Amino acid sequence: MLPCTGRIDESLLLKAFENGADGVMVIGCLEGDCHYVNGNIRARSRVKRVYSILEQIRIGPDRIRMYNLSAGEGAKFAAFTNEFVSQIENLGPSPINVARKQAARESAQEVQAT
Amino acid sequence: MITGTPKPIEEILEMIEPYDNIIVAGCFGCVTVCRVGGDKEVQVLSSTLRLAREASGRKIEIKEICLERQCDPEYLEPMRPYVEDYQAVLSIACGAGIQFMAEKFMKTPLLPGINTGFLGVTERQGEWAERCQGCGDCVLHLTGGICPVTRCAKSIFHGPCGGSVNGTCEVAKDIKCGWQLIIDRLKSLDQMENYGKLKPYKGWDASRDGGPRRILREDMI
Numbered sequence: 001m002l003p004c005t006g007r008i009d010e011s012l013l014l015k016a017f018e019n020g021a022d023g024v025m026v027i028g029c030l031e032g033d034c035h036y037v038n039g040n041i042r043a044r045s046r047v048k049r050v051y052s053i054l055e056q057i058r059i060g061p062d063r064i065r066m067y068n069l070s071a072g073e074g075a076k077f078a079a080f081t082n083e084f085v086s087q088i089e090n091l092g093p094s095p096i097n098v099a100r101k102q103a104a105r106e107s108a109q110e111v112q113a114t
Numbered sequence: 115m116i117t118g119t120p121k122p123i124e125e126i127l128e129m130i131e132p133y134d135n136i137i138v139a140g141c142f143g144c145v146t147v148c149r150v151g152g153d154k155e156v157q158v159l160s161s162t163l164r165l166a167r168e169a170s171g172r173k174i175e176i177k178e179i180c181l182e183r184q185c186d187p188e189y190l191e192p193m194r195p196y197v198e199d200y201q202a203v204l205s206i207a208c209g210a211g212i213q214f215m216a217e218k219f220m221k222t223p224l225l226p227g228i229n230t231g232f233l234g235v236t237e238r239q240g241e242w243a244e245r246c247q248g249c250g251d252c253v254l255h256l257t258g259g260i261c262p263v264t265r266c267a268k269s270i271f272h273g274p275c276g277g278s279v280n281g282t283c284e285v286a287k288d289i290k291c292g293w294q295l296i297i298d299r300l301k302s303l304d305q306m307e308n309y310g311k312l313k314p315y316k317g318w319d320a321s322r323d324g325g326p327r328r329i330l331r332e333d334m335i
Contacts, residue, residue, distance in 0.1 A: 011157035056124065057166035094169075096165060099171050
């Protein structure tokens with residue numbers, strides 16, 4: 001749990017993918033409404049840098065997205081979450097998870113063969 | 115500070131292609147300040163490379179470290195016990211740091227993760243600009259603190275050339291004429307007499323013309 005999206009940096013977002021996430025949603029306060037002045041603006045620019053990294057390594061920029069919400073917008077939060085989940089479902093598992101499954105299948109076959 | 119820019123990921127992936135385990139080494143010096151080779155960049159680059167390699171079906175093991183400085187021997191020595199356990203070191207320090215590490219660890223290939231730029235300043239967050247070329251014979255006291263070697267595209271020493279138009283250099287519209295800057299500054303300092311004091315010629319013997327330079331301070335040895 002982070003107190004402010006301003007604490008998020010690129011390595012945290014990439015770690016989520018290393019840990020098996022198919023997609024990552026970053027939800028910050030409304031722009032102009034940051035308790036720490038510009039934490040959410042900084043988070044947005046870091047998320048943009050991760051878009052570009054994911055694009056370069058062909059994992060796909062669509063697997064990460066930043067939303068801005070206030071704490072009182074529960075219905076909007078649910079709608080955004082459903083939208084993002086369906087976007088990720090359409091994309092399918094991340095190439096990392098595909099490769100991991102494939103490696104697990106191959107090692108199981110090797111064990112069976114021996 | 116010494117500035118730099120990250121190499122494209124594709125180029126780095128090509129460099130590390132033969133290896134299954136590497137060290138990614140950052141530096142807490144200049145490259146941390148210009149956000150290209152510090153601890154955070156080590157973490158981001160390492161994650162990026164692990165993700166890219168795993169997605170391609172061939173995992174890579176990466177040890178992440180960030181040294182106080184890669185250009186001083188005492189900070190490199192702690193790596194010695196384990197450096198040969200890895201097939202290569204990808205350094206995101208400046209070219210000086212990378213080369214110094216290569217000299218110290220003869221059996222380990224050193225790979226550059228950044229393109230080293232210039233001696234410069236931070237004009238604003240995310241924007242750096244060149245200020246010094248290390249010519250070895252500083253004349254800033256005569257030129258209002260503005261370097262003709264660096265700020266003039268031709269490094270000329272006797273006022274603006276014919277390519278200076280309305281304070282802009284002919285090389286590019288976003289480059290200010292170094293000599294216009296010098297004259298404006300000398301005028302504002304009321305030091306225009308310095309304009310006439312410039313040396314009749316610039317000795318380049320302290321610059322790069324004699325090959326790689328060395329500073330020997332007997333008082334410190």
